[in-house]
Amino acid sequence: MNYEELVNAVSEIILKAQTELPLDVVNALKRAYEVEESEIARKNLEVILQNIEIAKNSKLPICQDTGIPFFFVEIGRELELDFDIKKAIVEAVRRQTPAILRPNAVHPLTRKNSGDNTGIGIPVINIDFVDGDRLKITYLPKGAGSENVSQLKMFLPMEVGKIKKFVVESVAKAMGMPCPPIIIGLGIGGSFDVSAKLAKKALLRSIESMNEFELEILEAINSLGIGPMGLGGKTTALAVLSEINHCHTASLPVAVNIQCWANRRAEVVL
Amino acid sequence: MISKPKEIIISKVDEKILSLKAGDLVHISGEILTARDKAHARILEFLESGEKLPFKLNRSIVYHCGPIISDNKVISAGPTTSERMSAYAPKILEKVDLMVMIGKGGMGKDVVSAMKGKAIYLAFTGGAGAFAASKIKKIKGVFWEDLGMAEAVWIFEVENFGPCIVAIDAQGNNLYEEVERMVMAKL
Numbered sequence: 142m143n144y145e146e147l148v149n150a151v152s153e154i155i156l157k158a159q160t161e162l163p164l165d166v167v168n169a170l171k172r173a174y175e176v177e178e179s180e181i182a183r184k185n186l187e188v189i190l191q192n193i194e195i196a197k198n199s200k201l202p203i204c205q206d207t208g209i210p211f212f213f214v215e216i217g218r219e220l221e222l223d224f225d226i227k228k229a230i231v232e233a234v235r236r237q238t239p240a241i242l243r244p245n246a247v248h249p250l251t252r253k254n255s256g257d258n259t260g261i262g263i264p265v266i267n268i269d270f271v272d273g274d275r276l277k278i279t280y281l282p283k284g285a286g287s288e289n290v291s292q293l294k295m296f297l298p299m300e301v302g303k304i305k306k307f308v309v310e311s312v313a314k315a316m317g318m319p320c321p322p323i324i325i326g327l328g329i330g331g332s333f334d335v336s337a338k339l340a341k342k343a344l345l346r347s348i349e350s351m352n353e354f355e356l357e358i359l360e361a362i363n364s365l366g367i368g369p370m371g372l373g374g375k376t377t378a379l380a381v382l383s384e385i386n387h388c389h390t391a392s393l394p395v396a397v398n399i400q401c402w403a404n405r406r407a408e409v410v411l
Numbered sequence: 412m413i414s415k416p417k418e419i420i421i422s423k424v425d426e427k428i429l430s431l432k433a434g435d436l437v438h439i440s441g442e443i444l445t446a447r448d449k450a451h452a453r454i455l456e457f458l459e460s461g462e463k464l465p466f467k468l469n470r471s472i473v474y475h476c477g478p479i480i481s482d483n484k485v486i487s488a489g490p491t492t493s494e495r496m497s498a499y500a501p502k503i504l505e506k507v508d509l510m511v512m513i514g515k516g517g518m519g520k521d522v523v524s525a526m527k528g529k530a531i532y533l534a535f536t537g538g539a540g541a542f543a544a545s546k547i548k549k550i551k552g553v554f555w556e557d558l559g560m561a562e563a564v565w566i567f568e569v570e571n572f573g574p575c576i577v578a579i580d581a582q583g584n585n586l587y588e589e590v591e592r593m594v595m596a597k598l
Contacts, residue, residue, distance in 0.1 A: 181586075184436065184574050185536045192489075192542035205479050205487035205540040205561075243479040243487075243561055254559045286492045286516075286537065313594050317587060318492050318516040320537035365594045370537055371516060372576060373590045403538045 142276070142411055144224040150409045151233035154280045158407035159202045159241050162193050165348040166379065166404050173322055173369070173376035182374030189402060204403050207242045208282030210234050210264035213345065217273035227266055230278070234258050279345060279408040287319035287401040293337055296393040304329065304395055309361050311397045312378065317371015320401035322379045324348070325362070328396040331386035339384035340398035345406060348380040355381040424470040424509050428531050431577045433584035437533055438573035442551065442566060443472040443513070447491055449562040450555060451499035458506045465554050466564060469507040475514030477561030485547045485567065487540030490515040493532070501525035517578060517587035527583050533575035546572040
């Protein structure tokens with residue numbers, strides 16, 4: 142594999158993620174449409190499902206907020222490359238702006254837009270080493286409407302029982318702003334910064350892989366009645382997905398990363 | 412409990428919008444303009460200094476949206492979170508006699524009171540960018556491009572743009588507030 146091949150492969154997954162929603166998410170939205178009884182909730186889900194079809198068939202971005210680009214890279218220890226993977230990823234992001242990606246990256250203080258979705262620390266690239274000789278890259282664009290209502294709390298070590306309430310209250314506070322039905326990435330443990338990273342990484346999991354703990358929180362969230370777009374209904378969230386790390390005996394960090402219904406992601410294995 | 416909502420087509424902003432009720436469904440055929448945070452801030456600067464705006468704001472349809480425009484075509488244009496415009500909207504509403512706003516998530520209490528008797532807020536499904544783009548027939552103009560693609564004011568010709576839900580009407584009825592009250596009672 143050479144530099145150009147990697148740039149092309151990454152450009153491909155950017156296009157795929159932005160135009161084709163993963164099947165587990167589409168299926169969950171279809172189930173939500175069946176379950177909803179209110180006319181307004183059903184109309185919203187109908188538009189969402191039509192939008193998914195149009196985006197896929199016409200290769201148009203599902204949402205105009207094409208997000209901040211996050212990449213999760215797994216590098217096989219036996220793999221030898223003579224070029225910089227990070228550079229190739231940055232180049233792919235530039236090439237897809239503004240063909241598919243809206244320029245979203247700005248300096249935090251001057252608010253000046255870089256114009257090409259890159260900047261200090263952007264794209265966000267997480268690198269892990271794994272066994273084997275393969276390279277796996279997963280792309281997750283994250284929009285601001287949902288990111289802005291995410292929460293992090295440092296609990297006392299004995300407050301494990303309060304986690305569920307914290308997640309439910311975070312969702313209640315967000316109401317319609319993050320474009321429900323949402324997906325919740327829940328990061329538990331690690332440290333202040335690691336819990337937030339875990340919450341983001343949890344969004345990569347399939348909706349169909351929820352455990353009992355996650356399903357229990359999901360049920361509590363959906364009993365709130367916020368509904369699609371915050372206009373009332375049975376489906377406030379499609380999933381709660383968690384990731385856990387060990388942490389200091391004296392702390393319990395919990396991060397709630399809220400994601401809109403458009404949980405866009407795509408991966409490539411080379 | 413839930414009756415079937417009325418479906419209405421709006422082609423221009425006149426006194427008829429004042430009779431629409433929260434829960435009604437609306438489609439728009441006509442001209443809309445986009446404005447996000449930076450455009451709202453600049454509109455306010457113009458209005459406060461008495462300078463003439465380069466586009467028509469009174470009796471207009473303001474869409475809270477930062478579109479993606481590629482090769483002079485709208486490729487994705489769903490609504491953005493309207494709450495961010497809540498700080499500017501009351502003062503802007505003082506200067507117009509009628510207005511329609513489209514966005515997602517609703518707006519603050521001050522906006523809802525400033526809207527009484529002159530404005531309605533329509534909710535368009537968030538994230539439905541490709542769907543919204545399919546209803547935009549033409550780019551009629553663009554102003555303040557120095558603010559960037561998403562923040563510039565784009566003038567679109569739309570056809571059958573919707574379904575939009577009247578989420579806040581000109582009498583102060585607010586669907587978001589109703590849902591919020593119910594949610595808070597459950598916590």
